[in-house]
Amino acid sequence: MADFVQTLITTLEVGSLYALIALGYTMVYGILKFINFAHSDVVVLGAWISFTLASWILPAIGLDPHNPATPPPFWVGGVILVGSMVACGVVGYFIERLAYRPLRNAPRLNVLITAIGVSLLLQNIGQLDFVFGPSPQKMPALLPKWDVISFSLSGHGGVHAISIGVVDVILFMTSAVLMIGLEYLVFRTKLGTAMRAVSFSPTTAALMGIPVDRVVSFTFVLGSALAAAAGFLYAMKYPGLNQPAHTIWVLLGLKAFVAAVIGGIGNVRGAVVGGFVIAFVEQFGAFYISSNYRDVYVFALLILILLVLPNGLLGSPVRDKV
Amino acid sequence: MTKDTPAAVGSPPPPSRAATFGARAWAVSLWPFVAGVALAAFLYFTLPSAIGPYYLRIVVDVGIAMVLAVSLNIVSGMTGQFSIGHAGFMALGGYTAGMITYYGSILCWGTASRHGGFLGVGDWLFVVACVVGGLVAAAAGYMVGLPSLRLRGDYLAIVTLGFGEILRVVLQQTNKVMEDAAAVRASTLSDWIPPPVGGAVGFDGLPKYTNLFWVGVFVTMTVVMAYRLKQSSMGRAMLAVREDEIAAQAMGVDIAKTKVRAFVLAALFAGMAGGLFAHEPGLIISPKDAGFQRSFEYLIMTVLGGRGSISGVMLAAAILTALPEFLRDFEQYRLIVYAFLLIIMMLLRPQGLFGIHEIWQIWPRRAGANPKTEAVAR
Numbered sequence: 123m124a125d126f127v128q129t130l131i132t133t134l135e136v137g138s139l140y141a142l143i144a145l146g147y148t149m150v151y152g153i154l155k156f157i158n159f160a161h162s163d164v165v166v167l168g169a170w171i172s173f174t175l176a177s178w179i180l181p182a183i184g185l186d187p188h189n190p191a192t193p194p195p196f197w198v199g200g201v202i203l204v205g206s207m208v209a210c211g212v213v214g215y216f217i218e219r220l221a222y223r224p225l226r227n228a229p230r231l232n233v234l235i236t237a238i239g240v241s242l243l244l245q246n247i248g249q250l251d252f253v254f255g256p257s258p259q260k261m262p263a264l265l266p267k268w269d270v271i272s273f274s275l276s277g278h279g280g281v282h283a284i285s286i287g288v289v290d291v292i293l294f295m296t297s298a299v300l301m302i303g304l305e306y307l308v309f310r311t312k313l314g315t316a317m318r319a320v321s322f323s324p325t326t327a328a329l330m331g332i333p334v335d336r337v338v339s340f341t342f343v344l345g346s347a348l349a350a351a352a353g354f355l356y357a358m359k360y361p362g363l364n365q366p367a368h369t370i371w372v373l374l375g376l377k378a379f380v381a382a383v384i385g386g387i388g389n390v391r392g393a394v395v396g397g398f399v400i401a402f403v404e405q406f407g408a409f410y411i412s413s414n415y416r417d418v419y420v421f422a423l424l425i426l427i428l429l430v431l432p433n434g435l436l437g438s439p440v441r442d443k444v
Numbered sequence: 445m446t447k448d449t450p451a452a453v454g455s456p457p458p459p460s461r462a463a464t465f466g467a468r469a470w471a472v473s474l475w476p477f478v479a480g481v482a483l484a485a486f487l488y489f490t491l492p493s494a495i496g497p498y499y500l501r502i503v504v505d506v507g508i509a510m511v512l513a514v515s516l517n518i519v520s521g522m523t524g525q526f527s528i529g530h531a532g533f534m535a536l537g538g539y540t541a542g543m544i545t546y547y548g549s550i551l552c553w554g555t556a557s558r559h560g561g562f563l564g565v566g567d568w569l570f571v572v573a574c575v576v577g578g579l580v581a582a583a584a585g586y587m588v589g590l591p592s593l594r595l596r597g598d599y600l601a602i603v604t605l606g607f608g609e610i611l612r613v614v615l616q617q618t619n620k621v622m623e624d625a626a627a628v629r630a631s632t633l634s635d636w637i638p639p640p641v642g643g644a645v646g647f648d649g650l651p652k653y654t655n656l657f658w659v660g661v662f663v664t665m666t667v668v669m670a671y672r673l674k675q676s677s678m679g680r681a682m683l684a685v686r687e688d689e690i691a692a693q694a695m696g697v698d699i700a701k702t703k704v705r706a707f708v709l710a711a712l713f714a715g716m717a718g719g720l721f722a723h724e725p726g727l728i729i730s731p732k733d734a735g736f737q738r739s740f741e742y743l744i745m746t747v748l749g750g751r752g753s754i755s756g757v758m759l760a761a762a763i764l765t766a767l768p769e770f771l772r773d774f775e776q777y778r779l780i781v782y783a784f785l786l787i788i789m790m791l792l793r794p795q796g797l798f799g800i801h802e803i804w805q806i807w808p809r810r811a812g813a814n815p816k817t818e819a820v821a822r
Contacts, residue, residue: 424603
C-alpha cells in the first residue's frame with residue numbers, strides 16, 4: 123500500500139509536468155498543424171534560465187548560490203518562475219516569427235525539418251561555454267525541505283513513512299493553477315475563442331476579422347511560457363540539471379508529445395489527460411514491472427493507442443479535404 | 445493552381461519491356477554492378493596505400509553514410525513519409541549481422557577474429573550476415589510501415605521515432621557477449637534471451653570485415669537500386685504519393701502498399717549498412733547508435749541533398765560525413781552550423797540543393813532537362 127501511494131504521488135507530479143509541456147505541443151499543433159520539435163528545448167531553456175537567475179539572485183540577497191544555508195524567501199522562487207516564463211515567451215515569439223512564419227504555407231515536412239533545425243540550434247547554442255556550458259549543474263534549493271503532510275502506511279516489510287514535501291505541493295499547485303488558467307483563457311475569453319477559430323480554419327478566421335498572425339504569435343508565447351514553467355518546476359523537483367543537449371531532455375519532450383498525441387492532439391483537455399496517463403503508465407510500469415523499460419511502456423502505449431484510436435482519447439476525427 | 449505531375453519530372457520513361465530480355469538487355473541491366481564492383485576492387489587495392497588509414501576510414505564512413513542516406517531518401521525524399529527511425533533499422537541490421545559473424549565465427553573456427561583473406565570464407569560469411577541483417581531490418585520496416593496506413597505524416601514520425609527509442613532501450617538490456625566457444629556451447633536458452641550482444645557498452649569483439657571493397661559493393665547496389673526505382677512505375681507511384689495522396693489515389697496508386705514498400709526497401713538497405721557499420725574497424729556498435737540523433741543526421745543529409753535526388757543526397761552524405769573530421773577544432777560549433785544550414789535551406793531552397801534532379805541534370809543544363817519541370821515543393 124505504501125509503495126502504491128508513493129508511486130501515485132510521483133505519478134501526479136510527473137504527470138503535471140508532462141501535462142504542462144504537452145499543452146504547448148497541443149496548442150501549436152491545433153493551430154499550425156505541425157509538431158514543434160523545438161518545444162522540448164524551450165523547456166530546457168526554461169530550466170537553465172531558472173538556474174541562471176537563481177545564481178544571480180541568491181548572491182544578491184547574501185546566500186551561497188550553490189548550496190544556500192537557509193532557504194531563500196518564497197518571492198525568490200516566484201520571481202525566477204515569472205522571469206523564466208517571460209524570457210522563454212520572448213524566445214518563443216522569435217522562433218515563430220523568424221523560423222516558422224515564413225513557412226506558413228510550405229509543405230508540412232519542410233516545417234517539421236525546420237523545427238528539428240531550431241531544436242538542434244537551441245540545444246547546441248545552450249551547450250556553448252559562454253551560454254550555459256557543456257556540463258551539468260545543480261539547481262540550488264529554493265524551497266524549504268518541510269513536510270506538508272506525512273503519514274505512515276504498512277507495506278512491504280513493515281511500516282513506511284510517506285511524506286509530501288513543499289516542493290511536491292508547490293509543483294502540483296503551480297501546474298494546476300496554470301492549467302486552470304489556460305482552460306479559462308481558451309474557453310472563456312475572446313482571445314481563446316479567436317485561438318479556437320484559427321485552429322478550426324485559419325482562412326475563415328481571417329475573413330471574420332481575426333488577426334491570425336497575432337493569434338499564432340500569442341499561442342507560441344503562451345506555449346513557451348508554460349514550457350518554461352515546466353522547466354522551472356522540473357529543476358525544482360530534480361535539481362541535477364543536465365546539459366542542454368542531453369538525451370534526457372529530449373526524452374522528456376518526447377514523452378510530453380506522446381501525452382499530447384494520446385490525449386488527442388490539438389485538444390487542450392486531452393493534453394492534460396494524456397500527461398497523467400503517460401505518467402501513470404511510466405511510473406507504475408517502472409515500479410511494478412521493471413524500471414529499465416520505462417521508456418518502452420510509454421512508446422508502446424503510444425503505438426497501441428494510435429492503432430486503436432488514431433485520434434487519441436479525446437480527439438475528434440480529422441478528414442482530409444480535397 | 446498548377447502543379448507538376450510527377451510523371452513530368454526527371455528523365456524519360458524506361459524503354460518498353462516488350463522486347464525479349466536478351467543478351468543485350470542483360471548487359472544493360474548488369475553493367476552498373478560490374479562497373480561498381482570493378483571500381484570498388486580498384487579502390488580497395490590502390491587507395492589505402494595512397495591515402496593512409498585515417499583518410500581511408502573517412503572514405504569508408506562516407507560510403508556507409510551514403511547507403512543510409514540514399515535508402516532514407518526512398519522513404520523521406522521520394523515517398524514523402526517522415527521517418528526518424530532510420531538509425532533504428534541500421535542498428536537492428538548491425539546487431540543481427542554482428543551476432544551472425546561473431547557467434548558463427550566462434551562456432552565454426554573457435555575464434556571471433558577475422559578468418560580468410562580478401563574474398564575468403566570469412567568475407568562471405570560477413571556478406572551473408574549483412575544481407576540477413578538487412579532482411580531482419582526489412583521485417584521491422586514492414587512492422588513500422590504498417591501504422592503508416594492509418595497515421596498521417598507527423599504521427600508516423602513519432603511512431604518511427606518511438607521504434608528507434610524502444611530499440612535503443614531494449615538493446616541496453618541485452619546480455620553480456622560470450623567470450624569463447626566453450627561459453628557458447630555451455631550456454632542455455634536463458635543466455636540467448638535477451639540476446640548476448642553486450643548491453644549498454646556495445647557489441648565489442650566483432651571481426652572487422654568491413655573494407656573499401658565491400659562498402660563499394662553495397663553503395664553500388666543501393667545507388668543502382670534507388671536510381672532504377674526512381675525510373676520505375678513504383679518510384680513514380682512513390683513520387684505521386686509524396687506530391688498529393690488524394691490525387692495519387694485517384695490515379696489508381698495504392699497508397700498503403702506504396703508507403704509500406706518504401707519503408708521495407710529503405711529498412712532493407714539500412715540494415716545492410718548497419719552490417720557494414722558494425723564490422724567497421726575501430727568502431728563498436730552500441731545502443732546509442734539506434735537513437736534519434738543519428739537518425740536526424742541521415743535525415744539532414746537527405747534534406748540538404750534534395751528530397752528525391754540520389755546524387756544530391758550522396759554528395760550531401762559525403763560532405764556532412766567528411767566535414768566534421770576536418771572541423772575537429774570547431775566541434776562545438778559544428779551542430780550549430782548544421783542547424784543554421786537546415787533552417788536557411790528550408791527557408792530559401794525548400795526542395796534541397798538539387799531538388800528532385802540528379803546533379804548532371806542541373807549543371808550543366810542539358811537540352812533535355814527543362815528547367816520549368818523542376819519539382820517545386822508546393
